[in-house]
Amino acid sequence: MSDVAAFRPVSRSRTTMAEMMIPAYANFGGKIHGGIILGLMDKVAYACASKHAGCYCVTVSVDGVDFKAPVEVGELVALRASVNYVGRTSMVVGIHVDAERVTTGEIRHTNTSYFTMVAKDADGRPAEVPGLELETKDDVRRFLEAITRRALRARYLDELDNSRPALTVAAELPRLATERCRLAEGLAP
Ligand SMILES: CC(C)(COP(=O)(O)OP(=O)(O)OC[C@H]1O[C@@H](n2cnc3c(N)ncnc32)[C@H](O)[C@@H]1OP(=O)(O)O)[C@@H](O)C(=O)NCCC(=O)NCCS
Numbered sequence: 001m002s003d004v005a006a007f008r009p010v011s012r013s014r015t016t017m018a019e020m021m022i023p024a025y026a027n028f029g030g031k032i033h034g035g036i037i038l039g040l041m042d043k044v045a046y047a048c049a050s051k052h053a054g055c056y057c058v059t060v061s062v063d064g065v066d067f068k069a070p071v072e073v074g075e076l077v078a079l080r081a082s083v084n085y086v087g088r089t090s091m092v093v094g095i096h097v098d099a100e101r102v103t104t105g106e107i108r109h110t111n112t113s114y115f116t117m118v119a120k121d122a123d124g125r126p127a128e129v130p131g132l133e134l135e136t137k138d139d140v141r142r143f144l145e146a147i148t149r150r151a152l153r154a155r156y157l158d159e160l161d162n163s164r165p166a167l168t169v170a171a172e173l174p175r176l177a178t179e180r181c182r183l184a185e186g187l188a189p
Pocket of ligand 1: 058087090091
């Protein structure tokens with residue numbers, strides 16, 4: 001990255017991408033494989049993050065991949081990505097995905113997800129990225145939401161770590177009573 005002191009506006013790295021869903025992308029049920037959509041999301045996240053950072057970036061983590069509706073063969077999938085948040089070397093790229101039935105023009109929102117990307121220097125170490133200039137109220141809202149998600153995720157991971165040592169399988173078995181599982185012979189106390 002050339003100028004770490006710089007701030008770059010959200011609009012500078014906003015990226016859109018669209019691709020027709022061809023039969024080769026279908027699963028055995030005739031709908032589009034989730035992995036195809038994830039692959040497109042990873043590509044647009046890379047383009048958006050690298051435009052902001054001005055260097056090579058890698059995907060570190062993905063939040064909020066919930067497909068609200070299946071995507072069909074013959075639809076045009078459009079992805080809109082923008083940098084929602086920057087840390088020191090990481091960026092959160094928000095991606096809005098729509099599927100359009102091209103014969104009718106009907107558009108469905110299929111998901112919104114958040115990719116955390118990290119910029120790398122020539123030696124493969126995390127590299128500092130420019131700050132983010134927020135240009136609209138939506139940019140401000142997205143930045144604030146990203147901070148909230150980050151804090152909630154850190155709390156969730158902490159609680160998960162803390163709960164592990166306290167978990168004794170024998171004492172917790174009654175919690176399985178209402179679940180749709182059963183203990184194989186020999187496992188039951
Ligand atoms: C991500 C990676 C660079 C982190 O390296 P590291 O030596 O732990 O570096 P740091 O601890 O300095 O973290 C770098 C940044 O990543 C962020 N980060 C690290 N792990 C993270 C995670 N699981 N989720 C979100 N952010 C994460 C840190 O918060 C930090 O952000 P900041 O600089 O904005 O504060 C390293 O683990 C890596 O290269 N992973 C492989 C990524 C890859 O190859 N992806 C493609 C998969 S095919």
